[in-house]
Amino acid sequence: MSLLASALVAMAIGAAGPGGMVAGRVVRVAAPGDTVAAAGAMVVLHYVTPSKQGPVDSLRVGADGRFRFAQPADTTAILLISSRWDGVQYFSTPIGSAHGQRDSLVTLVVSDSASSAPIALAARHLVISAPAADGTRSAVDLLILANDGYQTRVPPDLSAASWRFLMPKTAVNLVLGESDFAEEAVQFHGDTLELHAAVPPGQRQLLVHYQIPPATRALSVPWAEGTPVVNVLLEEAAATAGAPLARADTTTVDGRHYTRWTGAMVAPGAIQLRFGGDGQLPGWVAEAVAGCFAVGLIVMALLSGRRATRPRRPSAVTATVSSPVDELLDAIARLDAAHAGGEAAHDAAEWHQYQSARAALKEQVRTLLPP
Numbered sequence: 001m002s003l004l005a006s007a008l009v010a011m012a013i014g015a016a017g018p019g020g021m022v023a024g025r026v027v028r029v030a031a032p033g034d035t036v037a038a039a040g041a042m043v044v045l046h047y048v049t050p051s052k053q054g055p056v057d058s059l060r061v062g063a064d065g066r067f068r069f070a071q072p073a074d075t076t077a078i079l080l081i082s083s084r085w086d087g088v089q090y091f092s093t094p095i096g097s098a099h100g101q102r103d104s105l106v107t108l109v110v111s112d113s114a115s116s117a118p119i120a121l122a123a124r125h126l127v128i129s130a131p132a133a134d135g136t137r138s139a140v141d142l143l144i145l146a147n148d149g150y151q152t153r154v155p156p157d158l159s160a161a162s163w164r165f166l167m168p169k170t171a172v173n174l175v176l177g178e179s180d181f182a183e184e185a186v187q188f189h190g191d192t193l194e195l196h197a198a199v200p201p202g203q204r205q206l207l208v209h210y211q212i213p214p215a216t217r218a219l220s221v222p223w224a225e226g227t228p229v230v231n232v233l234l235e236e237a238a239a240t241a242g243a244p245l246a247r248a249d250t251t252t253v254d255g256r257h258y259t260r261w262t263g264a265m266v267a268p269g270a271i272q273l274r275f276g277g278d279g280q281l282p283g284w285v286a287e288a289v290a291g292c293f294a295v296g297l298i299v300m301a302l303l304s305g306r307r308a309t310r311p312r313r314p315s316a317v318t319a320t321v322s323s324p325v326d327e328l329l330d331a332i333a334r335l336d337a338a339h340a341g342g343e344a345a346h347d348a349a350e351w352h353q354y355q356s357a358r359a360a361l362k363e364q365v366r367t368l369l370p371p
Contacts, residue, residue, distance in 0.1 A: 020071040022095065024106035026061055026083050029150040029201055037065030038085060038110050045069045046080040048094075085110035088152055088198045111200050117153040119163060119199050122146035123229035126221065127258070128212065128273070130235040135214025137275070139171070143206040144229075145199060153199040161187075161194035166222040170213060177207035191222075219273040227265045233258040238276025245271060 026043060027035040044058040057069050071079070081092040090110045123144040131137050143165065147153055155162040167174060167188075174188045181204065185197035193208065212219060221232075232241045233251075241247075241261035248260045265271070 021068055022071055022079060022081065022106065023068040024066070024081065024108065026065045026067065026085075026108050026110060028085070029109060029111045031150050032148060032201070034150075035109060037061075037063060038083070039063045039065060041065065041083045041085060041110065043067045043108075044082045046082060047072050047074075048078040048080065049074060049076055081106050081108055083108055083110055086113040086152070087154065088113055088200070090200075111150060111152040113154045113198065114151040115154055115156040115162070117147065117149050117151040117199075119145055119147045119153050121165070121225055121227045122203060123231075124223075124227050125231045125233075127233045128219075128235065128239070131214070131275075137212040137216070139210050139212060140177070141167070141208040141210070143208070145204045145206065147199050147201045147204075150201055152201070155196060161196050162199055163195040164224070165193045165195075166224050167191050167193055167208070167210065168212070168219055168221055170216060170219065171210040172213060174208060174210040177209050179206045180204040181206065217275055219275070221271045221273060223265045223269050223271070225265075226267050230263050230265055230271070232261045232271070232273065234261070234273070236275055240274050242272035242274070 022045060026038040026041045028038040030036045039062065041061050042058060043061055044055045047053065047056040056072060059067055059069075061067050067081075079095040081095070083090050088110075090108060092106050092108050095106065121143060123142075125142040125144075127140045129138045145163065153162050169191045171191070174193075176183050176186045179186070181195065181197050185195060186206065187194045187196065193206070195206070230245060232245060234241065235256060235258055237257070237259065239259070243263075244265065245261040245263040248262045250257060250259050252258075
């Protein structure tokens with residue numbers, strides 16, 4: 001099973017040209033926050049161009065886990081390092097060959113596999129739009145899985161799922177969005193989401209789009225396990241979320257108004273959502289709503305990528321880390337609150353700075369909206 005989209009790379013520095021080297025080390029997570037050399041690992045160098053791709057060299061590392069390959073002469077090629085460890089294929093992030101440096105240094109992190117490795121739902125962020133003309137509401141559900149251990153969670157057998165999660169029973173047209181898992185790895189069986197993929201240490205994200213049928217006045221959102229961070233954003237002003245969530249604030253993003261309800265699920269259960277109106281109000285399609293959460297998804301990926309370039313040992317990700325989705329929405333809300341008096345209450349420089357900062361946040365949303 002491949003983890004190309006979710007490989008763990010501790011360091012990747014852009015590379016060279018003809019005559020350069022791709023060198024580095026394969027390490028294994030021995031304990032949360034600690035790695036050791038993956039002695040004996042087989043390492044493969046892959047070459048990718050628009051016209052051809054495939055492995056070009058391979059070797060078995062020694063006790064120190066180190067490898068070294070000569071770079072292909074084609075400066076347009078993208079290079080990848082892979083290693084299969086305990087049944088799971090791990091890939092590095094792509095190494096470009098058009099950079100100014102001569103050599104590439106890569107540390108590829110692998111893990112032992114276990115079907116019993118614990119994973120948990122670290123956070124869930126649900127956005128529900130106002131109803132469209134036919135009364136259908138669009139929903140975007142972002143699930144963040146955390147593997148805080150040192151083993152990669154794998155299915156117990158080829159037909160079994162590595163993780164399952166309940167979705168609302170009345171939800172229809174469930175589709176996987178931009179996620180850290182391949183589309184074929186996620187299956188929907190009625191109200192159950194099944195993940196058929198390996199989950200290595202760290203955090204991984206699943207983004208699910210679905211619709212809520214017309215005339216729905218109440219929605220029960222099930223939780224099969226406790227979750228420390230829960231956010232529900234409702235576009236309808238009259239919509240509410242029940243306990244244990246509490247109303248937090250109202251945020252406007254690019255002309256769309258959301259009320260945020262936040263809290264934690266300390267145990268399995270369900271959150272009751274209630275909607276107002278006649279179900280015939282104009283609303284935003286799922287793609288537009290998804291843009292807000294796509295920001296959080298991309299920001300988390302970028303932050304993860306920046307951390308990956310630092311030459312340090314990987315550390316376990318705690319389930320209570322704050323969500324970039326919350327940070328983006330909170331930042332806009334704080335800006336608006338700090339400048340509530342309007343332009344007349346602030347000097348020209350301060351007002352210009354506020355408008356620029358707010359526009360930058362909104363631009364992040366706009367640029368990430370699907371076409």
